[in-house]
Amino acid sequence: xxxxxxxxxxxxxxxxxxxxxxxxxxxxxxxxxxxxxxxxxxxxxxxxxxxxxxxxxxxxxxxxxxxxxxxxxxxxxxxxxxxxxxxxxxxxxxxxxxxxxxxxxxxxxxxxxxxxxxxxxxxxxxxxxxxxxxxxxxxxxxxxxxxxxxxxxxxxxxxxxxxxxxxxxxxxxxxxxxxxxxxxxxxxxxxxxxxxxxxxxxxxxxxxxxxxxxxxxxxxxxxxxxxxxxxxxxxxxxxxxxxxxxxxxxxxxxxxxxxxxxxxxxxxxxxxxxxxxxxxxxxxxxxxxxxxxxxxxxxxxxxxxxxxxxxxxxxxxxxxxxxxxxxxxxxxxxxxxxxxxxxxxxxxxxxxxxxxxxxxxxxxxxxxxxxxxxxxxxxxxxxxxxxxxxxxxxxxxxxxxxxxxxxxxxxxxxxxxxxxxxxxxxxxxxxxxxxxxxxxxxxxxxxxxxxxxxxxxxxxxxxxxxxxxxxxxxxxxxxxxxxxxxxxxxxxxxxxxxxxxxxxxxxxxxxxxxxxxxxxxxxxxxxxxxxxxxxxxxxxxxxxxxxxxxxxxxxxxxxxxxxxxxxxxxxxxxxxxxxxxxxxxxxxxxxxxxxxxxxxxxxxxxxxxxxxxxxxxxxxxxxxxxxxxxxxxxxxxxxxxx
Amino acid sequence: xxxxxxxxxxxxxxxxxxxxxxxxxxxxxxxxxxxxxxxxxxxxxxxxxxxxxxxxxxxxxxxxxxxxxxxxxxxxxxxxxxxxxxxxxxxxxxxxxxxxxxxxxxxxxxxxxxxxxxxxxxxxxxxxxxxxxxxxxxxxxxxxxxxxxxxxxxxxxxxxxxxxxxxxxxxxxxxxxxxxxxxxxxxxxxxxxxxxxxxxxxxxxxxxxxxxxxxxxxxxxxxxxxxxxxxxxxxxxxxxxxxxxxxxxxxxx
Numbered sequence: 001x002x003x004x005x006x007x008x009x010x011x012x013x014x015x016x017x018x019x020x021x022x023x024x025x026x027x028x029x030x031x032x033x034x035x036x037x038x039x040x041x042x043x044x045x046x047x048x049x050x051x052x053x054x055x056x057x058x059x060x061x062x063x064x065x066x067x068x069x070x071x072x073x074x075x076x077x078x079x080x081x082x083x084x085x086x087x088x089x090x091x092x093x094x095x096x097x098x099x100x101x102x103x104x105x106x107x108x109x110x111x112x113x114x115x116x117x118x119x120x121x122x123x124x125x126x127x128x129x130x131x132x133x134x135x136x137x138x139x140x141x142x143x144x145x146x147x148x149x150x151x152x153x154x155x156x157x158x159x160x161x162x163x164x165x166x167x168x169x170x171x172x173x174x175x176x177x178x179x180x181x182x183x184x185x186x187x188x189x190x191x192x193x194x195x196x197x198x199x200x201x202x203x204x205x206x207x208x209x210x211x212x213x214x215x216x217x218x219x220x221x222x223x224x225x226x227x228x229x230x231x232x233x234x235x236x237x238x239x240x241x242x243x244x245x246x247x248x249x250x251x252x253x254x255x256x257x258x259x260x261x262x263x264x265x266x267x268x269x270x271x272x273x274x275x276x277x278x279x280x281x282x283x284x285x286x287x288x289x290x291x292x293x294x295x296x297x298x299x300x301x302x303x304x305x306x307x308x309x310x311x312x313x314x315x316x317x318x319x320x321x322x323x324x325x326x327x328x329x330x331x332x333x334x335x336x337x338x339x340x341x342x343x344x345x346x347x348x349x350x351x352x353x354x355x356x357x358x359x360x361x362x363x364x365x366x367x368x369x370x371x372x373x374x375x376x377x378x379x380x381x382x383x384x385x386x387x388x389x390x391x392x393x394x395x396x397x398x399x400x401x402x403x404x405x406x407x408x409x410x411x412x413x414x415x416x417x418x419x420x421x422x423x424x425x426x427x428x429x430x431x432x433x434x435x436x437x438x439x440x441x442x443x444x445x446x447x448x449x450x451x452x453x454x455x456x457x458x459x460x461x462x463x464x465x466x467x468x469x470x471x472x473x474x475x476x477x478x479x480x481x482x483x484x485x486x487x488x489x490x491x492x493x494x495x496x497x498x499x500x501x502x503x504x505x506x507x508x509x510x511x512x513x514x515x516x517x518x519x520x521x522x523x524x525x526x527x528x529x530x531x532x533x534x535x536x537x538x539x540x541x542x543x544x545x546x547x548x549x550x551x552x553x554x555x556x557x558x559x560x561x562x563x564x565x566x567x568x569x570x571x572x573x574x575x576x577x578x579x580x581x582x583x584x585x586x587x588x589x590x591x592x593x594x595x596x597x598x599x600x601x602x603x604x605x606x607x608x609x610x611x612x613x614x615x616x617x618x619x620x621x622x623x624x625x626x627x628x629x630x631x632x633x634x635x636x637x638x639x640x641x642x
Numbered sequence: 643x644x645x646x647x648x649x650x651x652x653x654x655x656x657x658x659x660x661x662x663x664x665x666x667x668x669x670x671x672x673x674x675x676x677x678x679x680x681x682x683x684x685x686x687x688x689x690x691x692x693x694x695x696x697x698x699x700x701x702x703x704x705x706x707x708x709x710x711x712x713x714x715x716x717x718x719x720x721x722x723x724x725x726x727x728x729x730x731x732x733x734x735x736x737x738x739x740x741x742x743x744x745x746x747x748x749x750x751x752x753x754x755x756x757x758x759x760x761x762x763x764x765x766x767x768x769x770x771x772x773x774x775x776x777x778x779x780x781x782x783x784x785x786x787x788x789x790x791x792x793x794x795x796x797x798x799x800x801x802x803x804x805x806x807x808x809x810x811x812x813x814x815x816x817x818x819x820x821x822x823x824x825x826x827x828x829x830x831x832x833x834x835x836x837x838x839x840x841x842x843x844x845x846x847x848x849x850x851x852x853x854x855x856x857x858x859x860x861x862x863x864x865x866x867x868x869x870x871x872x873x874x875x876x877x878x879x880x881x882x883x884x885x886x887x888x889x890x891x892x893x894x895x
Contacts, residue, residue, distance in 0.1 A: 051783040066704065067770050069810055070712045086790060122784070129786035131779045131839045133803040140793025158803060164711055165806060172778035179774040187767070210759055239706040273679050278687055279708045380710065383727075383734045384681075449783045497697040504691060548699050553661070554760045556702055557694065 001256055001614045003627045006410040007111040012633045016115045019411070023454050024461025031056035034460055037204055037219040038062070039191045039246050041174065042071030043167055043441060044424025045225030047448025050173035053182035055453055060184045060217060061174070062206060064241055064559075067187060069171045072227060072239040073424075073444060076163025077284035077377065078147065079155035080127075080441040082120040087144055091152040093117045098634060100439060103149040103329050104404070104432020105586035105602060106636035107259070107610070109629065111411060112429050119450040120442050124156055126449055130169040134158050145373075147437035148285055149329040149641075155438040160284055160376045166441055170448070189215070190559065191246045192482040194222065194253045194420065197474045200465070201250075201420035205475070205482050209559065212552040214479055216470035221419045221456055224250060225448070228403035228425040230263065232567045232574065233519075234504075234511025236400035237269060237282040243563035244570050247407050247426055255415040256408035256612040256625065258428035260570070261578035264435055264587050265520050266401030267333035270384055271353040275508075280399035281384060283356070283377055285437040288326045290361035290370060291394065293317050293333070295354050299344030305355055305393050316340060324641040331434045331587045331600070332641060334398035338520050339598070341397075348395045357393035398520060402440060404431040404587065405577075408612045408627070412455035413447060418463065421455060423447035428610065433586025486551045489561050493547045500546035503560045509537050510568060518578050523591040527579040534575065538568045573613045573622055580624060583607045595638070604636055649675045650742035654689065656701055657749045662757050662765075668747075678738040682725060683708060683715060685737055702761040710734040710874060713809030716816070717762045718749040723813035723872040731811065731874040751816035755823070755859040766812045768858035769826060775854035776847040777830040779839050792838050805832040807875040814869035814877075820861030825869040827855050828885035829877050835888050848888035 008019040026034070034057050038049045041063040049061040063071065083096040096117040101108055124142070128134065134156050135143040144153040158165040177183040188209040195203040195216070203218040229244035230236035251257045268283045294313045301308065316336060318325045328336075337354045340346065347353050362370050367390060371378065378389045385395070407415050407422035409429055414421050424444040431439065492500065517530035541564065549555040584593040584600035585607070593601045609626040616623055652673045659666030673692070676685055683705050690700035706714040710731040717732055719725035725735045740746065748762065756764040806829070814825040831848055834840030840847070863882055870879045 047783075054782040065706060065712075065714060066766055067713075067810065069770070070706055070714050072707060072712070074712050075707045075709050084789070122786075124789045125786040126783060128789040128792075129779065129781050129839055131802075131834050131837050133799050133806050133833065133837065134789075135803075136794055136796045136799045138796050140795050141790050158806075161711065161807065164809070165803075168806065172773065173783070175770065175774040176778045176780060178770075185770075187770075239712060240708060241706050274677055276677065276680055276684050276688055278681075278684050281709055379729075380734070383710075383730060383736065386736070386738060453783075497695055500695075502691055502694050504687070546694060548694055548697070554702055554763070557700060 001416060001612070001625050003256065003408065003416065003612055003625055004410060005109060005627060006412060007109065008411065012110060012114050015111050016118055020454055023458035026457045026460050028056050032058065034058065035060065035219045036221050036223060036456060037217060038223045038225060039204065040071065040225035040227060040424070040426070041068035042073035042225060042227060042424060043170055043444030044426070044448040045071070045223070046167065046170035046174045047445050048223055048225060048423060048452050049183050050170060050177050051449050051453050052456060053177035053180070057456070059177070059182060060186065060219065062186045062189045062191060064188065064190045064209065068174055068185060069168060071167060072242050073167045073441070074164045075239065076441055077160045077282065078286040079145065079157035079162045079438040080123065080166060081147065081154050081436070081438040082124045082156060082442065083117055083154060084121055084124060086142060087153045089152045091154050095152065096120060096154065099150050100430070100436060101432065101634055102639060103436035104434050105600065105639055106432065106604070106608070106631065107585050107629065108430055108432030110631060110633055115451070116430050116443060116446050119446045122450055123442060123445045127166055127169050130172060132158065132165045132169045145286055146289055146327060148288065148327045148333070149436040157286070160286070160374060163441060166445065170445070191226070191249065193478045194250050195474055195478045196253055196417065197468060197472070200418045202468060203470065203475060205478050207482070210554050212550070212555065214482055216475045216479055218468055218470045218475065220465045221421065221459060223421040223423060223452060224407065224426050225424045226426045228406065229567070229570060230400045230403050232510065232571055233400045233514050234507045235272065235277065235280050235515070237266060237280050240279060243566065245563050245566045247422070248566040248570050250407060250415065250417065250420060252615050253417065254615070255417050255420060256614055257405070257573055258408035258610050258612045259405035259433070259577065260574045260613065261518065261581060262404035262433050262587055263400060264330055264402040264404060265334045265398045267330055267337055267398050268356060268396045269399035270381065271348060271350060271395055271397040281380070282399070282401060283381060283394065283396060285330065287356060287374060287377060290373070291326065291356040291358050292360060293326050293354055293356055295340045295345040295347060305347070305357070314345070321641045328641045329434055329436060334520055335589060337398055353395040353397045355393035356396045358389055359393070362390065402435055404428065404433060404435055408610070412458060413452055414455060414459065419459060421452055423452050433588055486558070486562070489558065489565065490547055490551060492543055492545055497546045497548070501540070501544050503545055503547065503557055503564055506537060506541045506545060507564050507567070510564070510571060513537065514571060514574065518575050521589045521591055522578050524579065527575055531572070531575050531579065534571055541565065541568055576622065577611055577613065580611060581607055602636070602638070608636070649677055650737065650740060652676055652740065653745040655745060655747045656761070658701070658761055659758050660760065662759050666758065676737055678736070680737045681708065681733055682719070682735040682737065683733045702763050704763050705733060708733040711809060713811040716751050716811045716813055718751060718816060720747050723751060723817045724874055729874055729876045731809070751812050753815045753821040755821060756812060756815065768860070769810055769812060769823065771858060772823060772827055772851055772854045773830060776843070776850040777834070779834065780843060794837060798836055802833045802836040805829040805836070805877065805881050808877050809875055811874065813872045813874060815860065817868040817872045818861065819866055819868065820864060822863050822869070823855050823860040824863045824882045824885065825873065825877055825879065827851050828881035831888055832881040832884040835884065844888060845892040848885065848892040852885070852889050
């Protein structure tokens with residue numbers, strides 16, 4: 001596997017400009033001769049589809065939902081970062097770059113992260129021009145708030161629904177292009193296979209979710225914008241249908257998968273309450289601007305929060321990290337919550353929760369102000385838990401939220417398969433070992449609006465792409481593979497449900513295996529154990545799962561089974577990756593590698609690289625490749641938020 | 643809390659329909675020991691697991707984020723779109739609002755413009771086509787002015803945000819006796835006409851979105867206010883009034 005990051009030469013601050021200049025272009029009249037497939041219509045996919053269509057390319061966009069507006073980007077609550085420095089508090093592109101690369105614990109590429117910070121400001125301009133109703137000050141200028149891992153206020157927001165408003169902005173731009181005929185929108189179509197012709201990505205096979213029909217689609221380039229793989233854990237804050245399938249299909253066709261063990265566990269989620277639970281709900285990190293995190297000082301204290309006096313409370317984040325306080329990065333906040341619960345100080349029925357308390361903020365700023373900022377979050381919390389955060393502290397616990405790992409891409413966001421691009425959460429590119437709050441929206445839109453267009457032009461300009469239709473051997477054999485796979489999935493169900501188990505039961509089993517052994521804290525013994533136990537779960541799935549109905553109809557059990565089959569395979573490289581990386585960094589805490597204060601201890605000598613896994617065939621051990629990270633502009637330091 | 647309040651038994655009457663061409667009907671199911679902390683959709687998950695293991699066919703229903711924001715879920719519960727709790731999507735409705743022994747009737751969002759595809763799943767593509775008719779500001783990526791170049795009073799931005807909060811679930815259409823999509827369309831027209839960025843195209847937008855709405859088979863508004871009553875995001879019918887003003891101004895001035 002060849003891994004060339006294709007980072008342009010020259011000073012950091014000039015790389016993107018010089019790269020844009022040296023990239024090939026396709027002249028406007030010729031763009032209409034090309035067709036681009038985009039899979040996924042979240043922030044990255046919708047913004048890319050709209051932008052490429054505006055430039056004149058023909059775009060065919062696919063989503064599994066009934067409308068492109070439903071992608072899970074919509075659930076992002078808190079905000080989007082940009083280096084506007086509207087607050088005059090010392091922000092700059094360099095500072096956003098530095099915070100992001102430090103927040104990622106020095107496991108991302110300098111050049112990519114710097115470019116992200118550079119285009120961040122254009123994103124805000126773009127969204128405002130689309131009519132995104134960001135929060136504003138009374139004078140009419142844009143308002144900002146702070147997020148974890150930053151000491152400036154650079155986060156733009158639209159109440160607690162920033163993701164929704166940004167996605168609807170991208171969706172409106174996409175809708176305009178659908179109307180113009182430049183984008184063909186295919187809803188309720190699931191990508192089942194990637195098609196390569198002469199080693200280049202030239203199309204996909206999809207399944208129509210309503211009819212079960214398989215379809216072949218050819219194009220000159222394929223862009224995956226299919227999100228993250230957090231649902232490998234079954235319980236996560238991801239939408240129910242979020243999955244790894246498209247990325248995994250690409251991986252099995254040769255695309256490297258980078259840093260699969262880097263999974264962000266978000267500190268502020270509503271705790272688990274029962275085994276019937278289908279998903280976990282995030283409470284935005286923005287709450288940590290005003291909420292104070294605490295547990296009782298005494299282990300096993302079961303008094304109600306109101307009856308625990310001030311001096312018997314441990315505001316452990318404020319005490320331990322005086323300069324960042326409650327706004328430490330997510331990985332640090334999550335690990336500390338786990339530490340408190342492990343020490344017996346967890347609260348609530350399950351003792352797997354800590355308090356997030358707004359009492360002081362309400363006293364200081366008044367109920368009105370707090371409700372204006374967080375009203376919808378408080379409402380959501382109350383609906384789920386039947387408890388009002390105005391009167392008693394929230395209970396929160398960490399949950400799987402975002403995956404920093406993803407398909408390996410070069411500076412052009414192209415995978416190692418020519419013509420296959422990966423954007424948004426689907427790639428590994430910008431967040432290293434930990435993503436800072438309000439950076440996912442920034443990256444998704446940076447990739448879609450401002451980066452991938454240059455890459456597509458450069459790719460098409462440099463490569464002679466032969467015209468082809470779907471009537472050829474590669475498309476036929478890919479379609480047959482998909483058919484065979486669907487038949488195999490249904491094989492165990494032939495003799496009825498008796499003695500069988502459901503898709504969700506097996507998914508929960510996989511989720512628990514990963515959460516217990518490859519979750520917030522990892523060690524060699526547990527990871528090795530998980531690797532040994534995984535094949536038994538895979539076997540159980542293939543021999544014992546019962547899927548009612550057929551493949552020729554709307555069959556939600558079959559859809560879930562197909563996605564779970566891929567999660568079951570994918571889990572192996574996740575565990576192997578965590579096992580291989582015998583250092584702690586960002587989200588990845590190896591218990592063997594901690595500082596004296598129990599903070600993550602990196603090993604830059606040995607692990608300052610991106611791990612990239614290559615699929616070697618069914619049943620074969622995947623091969624590890626390394627892209628060494630070079631730091632020419634920042635000095636990797638031990639992260640300290642004290 | 644006692645066990646009795648924590649767990650309830652339920653009778654369910656659910657609309658079953660094989661596909662868009664088939665004739666549908668209600669089927670009856672019973673569930674025991676449902677935790678009141680469950681969400682409505684988790685209750686349906688439990689039913690589906692049970693149906694699957696009994697060799698039956700699970701109930702098809704749309705859902706995705708389960709956080710009340712994607713707009714994918716929705717069904718009519720006991721005659722009310724998204725069920726009995728105000729400003730709550732079906733996924734955020736919890737079983738603590740039901741009593742043991744209750745019979746719950748669950749149907750798809752019915753409307754001429756929303757054909758049933760299977761069980762509780764309907765085709766809401768008509769809403770996308772209404773947006774495609776003009777629910778946007780016609781600007782390309784790049785070349786936009788600095789975000790702070792135009793000051794927008796906070797109160798105006800908040801009003802626009804109130805309208806923009808629409809999740810496109812279609813409950814308004816399902817609950818309207820006329821099958822009207824005016825709350826949905828009015829919310830988008832309002833958002834964009836309130837903001838300076840949307841003003842340039844306000845005429846064409848109002849005309850073409852209203853035309854698209856009619857073409858898709860949505861009905862008209864007769865001030866029943868059922869849409870506002872069921873809207874999970876509390877979108878006000880003031881937005882319909884704003885849409886009507888925009889439409890009238892665009893038509894005559």
